[in-house]
Amino acid sequence: MRERGRELTIVAALAMLSGYLSLTQANFRDAFTISTILTNAAYVAVVGIGMTIVIVAGQIDISVGSMLAVCALITGTLARAGVPMPLVVLASLLLGLGMGALNGALVAYLRVPSIIVTLATLTVLRGAIVWWTKGYWVMPLPPGWKVLGTTHLLGLPLPVWIGWAAVLAASILLAHTVFGREIYAAGSHPQAAQLNGIDTARVTFWVFALNGLLVGLATMLHVTRFSMVQTQEGLGLEFLVITAVVVGGTNIFGGSGTVMGTYLGVLLLTVTSSALTFLGISATWDQAIRGAFILVAVTADIVRTGQWRQPVGWA
Amino acid sequence: MNIRLLWRERVLIGLLISSGVVLALLSDVFLTPANLLRATRYAAEIGLVALPMTMIIISRGIDLSVASNMALSAMAMGLLWQRGLPIWPAVAIGVVTGTLAGWLNGWVIARVRVPAIVVTLATLAVYRGIATGLSGGTGILGFPESFLALGAGTVAGIPVQTVIWIAGIVIAAVFLTRTTNGRYIYGIGHNETALRFSGIAVDRIVLGLYTASGFVAALAGMIYAARVGTAKSNAAAGYELSIITAVVLGGTSLAGGEGTLVGTVLGVLILTILQNGLTLARVPAAMQDVLIGTVLLAAVLTYRERPMRKEVSAQSTSQPAPRRAAGRAMSDPENTLAAGEERRKP
Numbered sequence: 001m002r003e004r005g006r007e008l009t010i011v012a013a014l015a016m017l018s019g020y021l022s023l024t025q026a027n028f029r030d031a032f033t034i035s036t037i038l039t040n041a042a043y044v045a046v047v048g049i050g051m052t053i054v055i056v057a058g059q060i061d062i063s064v065g066s067m068l069a070v071c072a073l074i075t076g077t078l079a080r081a082g083v084p085m086p087l088v089v090l091a092s093l094l095l096g097l098g099m100g101a102l103n104g105a106l107v108a109y110l111r112v113p114s115i116i117v118t119l120a121t122l123t124v125l126r127g128a129i130v131w132w133t134k135g136y137w138v139m140p141l142p143p144g145w146k147v148l149g150t151t152h153l154l155g156l157p158l159p160v161w162i163g164w165a166a167v168l169a170a171s172i173l174l175a176h177t178v179f180g181r182e183i184y185a186a187g188s189h190p191q192a193a194q195l196n197g198i199d200t201a202r203v204t205f206w207v208f209a210l211n212g213l214l215v216g217l218a219t220m221l222h223v224t225r226f227s228m229v230q231t232q233e234g235l236g237l238e239f240l241v242i243t244a245v246v247v248g249g250t251n252i253f254g255g256s257g258t259v260m261g262t263y264l265g266v267l268l269l270t271v272t273s274s275a276l277t278f279l280g281i282s283a284t285w286d287q288a289i290r291g292a293f294i295l296v297a298v299t300a301d302i303v304r305t306g307q308w309r310q311p312v313g314w315a
Numbered sequence: 316m317n318i319r320l321l322w323r324e325r326v327l328i329g330l331l332i333s334s335g336v337v338l339a340l341l342s343d344v345f346l347t348p349a350n351l352l353r354a355t356r357y358a359a360e361i362g363l364v365a366l367p368m369t370m371i372i373i374s375r376g377i378d379l380s381v382a383s384n385m386a387l388s389a390m391a392m393g394l395l396w397q398r399g400l401p402i403w404p405a406v407a408i409g410v411v412t413g414t415l416a417g418w419l420n421g422w423v424i425a426r427v428r429v430p431a432i433v434v435t436l437a438t439l440a441v442y443r444g445i446a447t448g449l450s451g452g453t454g455i456l457g458f459p460e461s462f463l464a465l466g467a468g469t470v471a472g473i474p475v476q477t478v479i480w481i482a483g484i485v486i487a488a489v490f491l492t493r494t495t496n497g498r499y500i501y502g503i504g505h506n507e508t509a510l511r512f513s514g515i516a517v518d519r520i521v522l523g524l525y526t527a528s529g530f531v532a533a534l535a536g537m538i539y540a541a542r543v544g545t546a547k548s549n550a551a552a553g554y555e556l557s558i559i560t561a562v563v564l565g566g567t568s569l570a571g572g573e574g575t576l577v578g579t580v581l582g583v584l585i586l587t588i589l590q591n592g593l594t595l596a597r598v599p600a601a602m603q604d605v606l607i608g609t610v611l612l613a614a615v616l617t618y619r620e621r622p623m624r625k626e627v628s629a630q631s632t633s634q635p636a637p638r639r640a641a642g643r644a645m646s647d648p649e650n651t652l653a654a655g656e657e658r659r660k661p
Contacts, residue, residue: 106612113569116615119556120608127604135601242436252433284452284548288444294437298429 006249006301010264017271025278033274035156041263041270042163043222044240048248048262049170050100050211051241056174057207058187058254059107059114064215064241066125067099068234071219073129076138076145076229085144093216099125100212104205114208122238130231139228149224159221166217170259183207188255243290244269247297269293320577323566323618327581330614334585338592345592352474356466356542358587359476360385360551362580363535365558365565366487367528369579372562373491374503374521375571376431378528380420382554383443385536386547388413390446392537393455393546402462410533416442417529421522431525439555447548454547458540466541476538483531488576496520504571560607561586564614585610 021028047064054061075092079085099121106117151158174180185193186200194200223229248265250257272293273286320328339346364381371378392409396402416438423434468475491497499520502510510517540546565582567574586607593603 110616112612112615115569116563117612119560119563120612122608123556123560123604123611124608127601127608129601131599131601131605134599239436239440243440246433246436252430282448282451284450285444285448287440288448291437291440291442291444294433295423295429295441298433298437299423299427302427302429 006297007258007261007264009300010248010261010268014264014268014271017268017275021271021275021278028274028278031155035160037267037270037274038160038163039157039225041266042157042159043218044237044244044270045163045263045266046166046214046218046221047237047241048244048266049166049259050214051245052248052250052257052259052262053170053174053183054114054207054211055242055245055250055252056187056254056257057183057204058190059204059207060242061103061114061118061208061211062238062242063099063103063118063121063125064211065234065237066122066129067096067212067215068219068222068237069231070099070125070129071095071216072223072229072233073133073138073231075219076141076223077133079141079145080138082142085147089148089220092220093213096212096214096216096219097209098212100215101205101209103212104208107208108201108204126235133231135231137228137230141227141229146224146227148220149222149226157225159225162217162221166214167259167263174259179203179206184255186254240269240290243294246294249297249301321566321575323614324575324578324581326614326617327565327578327585330610331581331585331588334588334592338588338596341596342592345595350591350595352472352477354587354591355477355480356474357590358583359474359480360535360539360542361554361557361561361586362480362583363476363483363531363538364528364554365561365579365583366483366576367524367531368558369562369565369567369574369576370487370491370497370500371431371524371528372504372559372567372569373571373574374500374524375507376424376521376524377435377559377569378417378420378525379432379435379555379559380416380438380442381528381532381535381558382551383439383441383446384413384416384529384532385539385554386550386552387416387442387446387536388533389536389540389546389550390450390455390548393458393540394449396458397455402459406462406537409537410530413533413536414526414530417532418522418526420529421525424525425518425521443548443552446550450546450548452548454545456545458544458546463541463544466538466543476542479534479538484576484580491576496523500524501572504573506572557586560611564611566618 018028027033047068051061051064071092074095075088078091079088083091103114103117103121106112107114148158153161172180174183182193182198182203185196185198186203190200193203223233244265245257245262246252246265247268248257248261248263250261269290272289273283276283276286276289335346344350364385368378368381388409391412392405395405395408400408420431420434420438423429424431465475470478491500499510499515499517502515503517503520507517536550539551543550561582562574562579563569563582564585565574565578565580567578589607589610590603593606594600598606
């Protein structure tokens with residue numbers, strides 16, 4: 001029940017932070033602020049779900065930011081060319097799936113370590129898309145573009161609901177399906193999983209493909225809120241997402257972690273960012289505080305669980 | 316130094332020469348001494364930090380915070396100088412700042428036993444964040460000539476930082492291949508548990524490695540600031556990826572226990588030559604990234620060929636998982652048998 005402990009800690013931290021802000025800052029209680037925080041968190045959370053699954057499987061994917069940029073710029077171009085929005089969304093999902101499958105094939109079947117594969121695709125995909133767009137932003141976009149991102153349902157924007165649905169679906173997938181349990185098995189002890197008849201290569205491949213698909217979805221939740229697509233879309237997203245996953249209690253070496261923890265981690269990071277604004281601290285300190293968060297969260301976790309004796313380093 | 320080269324180092328030399336030939340055909344300026352020496356100015360920054368990075372990766376660790384540390388140290392130096400401290404004491408304090416930052420990484424990794432990737436991912440944000448916070452987002456300009464010489468001057472026709480880099484390579488090579496602690500680094504990467512049981516102060520070596528990484532990153536930060544003439548918080552952004560790319564391209568295994576400094580230096584040179592030559596050949600920067608990423612993947616795929624064949628016949632321990640099983644076997648005799656049997660089977 002280690003994960004639950006972490007989740008409760010984050011909920012407590014979130015409650016204290018939001019409680020303090022609500023009492024001292026009248027603006028923070030605003031429905032608009034809450035809705036903004038949830039919307040900002042939604043797309044990061046969807047990428048975070050994919051990253052959680054990849055990390056639980058004992059892998060890592062640092063190419064998510066570049067994949068998001070590719071999906072965003074290509075779908076933006078399609079929308080400008082007059083392709084109807086449902087097809088644009090489908091294109092984003094398929095593009096993400098395709099790029100994820102590429103990562104997955106290289107890791108699972110050519111057996112190149114995932115950090116090298118995704119380091120390479122991080123560079124290649126960003127380079128290719130900037131080269132293709134020549135660095136120009138994609139704008140203006142047709143009026144239908146912002147429907148997905150700005151439509152409200154029961155007072156909250158659609159991306160928030162889609163994000164929640166994705167968190168729920170992924171939680172069920174990980175906890176209650178054969179494939180989900182195979183992911184934990186492959187991540188905690190690949191040899192044992194293999195001996196138990198789990199095709200770990202297949203699991204690895206689909207984990208990356210699924211991650212790509214989720215990046216495609218996240219792209220749609222993110223870019224349809226704005227009236228242009230920039231080439232630097234998603235830059236540094238991998239660090240933000242991995243931070244949220246680690247803060248959310250997922251073991252960076254694989255084998256344990258929950259999507260709910262990641263969602264709470266994303267919320268905590270987002271609330272902290274806006275807390276800085278409310279408390280009048282310059283946004284330049286945002287990154288330092290975010291980093292301190294990981295350090296404190298992980299150190300506390302290691303001290304609390306008494307897991308001092310794990311080997312130095314990672315592989 | 317050892318002249319025997321590994322298979323992948325020969326691949327790298329071939330790659331270096333062939334890309335040199337292609338680039339020389341693409342541009343007249345490329346194969347001139349002036350251009351190649353200028354290219355080493357950039358190579359030296361990446362190359363210096365890549366030296367301790369190679370050792371850290373050999374020890375099965377990683378340091379993602381190096382580029383942030385470069386910016387932090389340079390920022391500390393710049394701010395002190397701006398507030399009236401003479402330039403060289405400011406540089407010294409900047410280097411001490413970076414060394415302490417590296418020591419902090421090492422302390423949390425070796426003593427608290429937080430995974431290196433998590434610690435340095437966190438300090439990547441923390442150090443860059445402190446640099447940004449302190450600077451308020453603006454750069455510091457107008458350093459004295461004596462300091463700028465560090466980034467733009469020459470010694471006997473060779474750029475200053477290139478001389479520093481070469482000295483660094485020699486020191487690192489002697490340490491890694493000719494000293495006991497240097498050899499232990501390979502041991503830590505291969506089987507840390509065995510080294511601990513042999514009574515070797517693994518924690519102290521690990522702490523030393525990350526501290527050295529901080530020191531070298533700070534030095535490279537000073538060189539960077541002197542080369543561009545500015546101390547800024549976004550200095551060297553993304554360098555950590557170039558540095559790790561160079562090390563991995565050089566054949567060091569992220570699974571630990573394997574790697575050479577010769578490979579790393581070749582990796583740095585190939586990266587630099589590609590960037591420099593392709594720029595001269597008017598290939599857009601974005602397209603260069605595509606090429607470099609592809610070269611990285613292709614090189615790593617080439618390396619895989621040979622060890623994999625060996626693995627089948629000799630069941631080498633280069634895979635992380637069997638090693639994990641072997642570590643566990645110490646407390647569990649049944650597992651030892653199972654692992655031994657598995658090894659004997661083929």
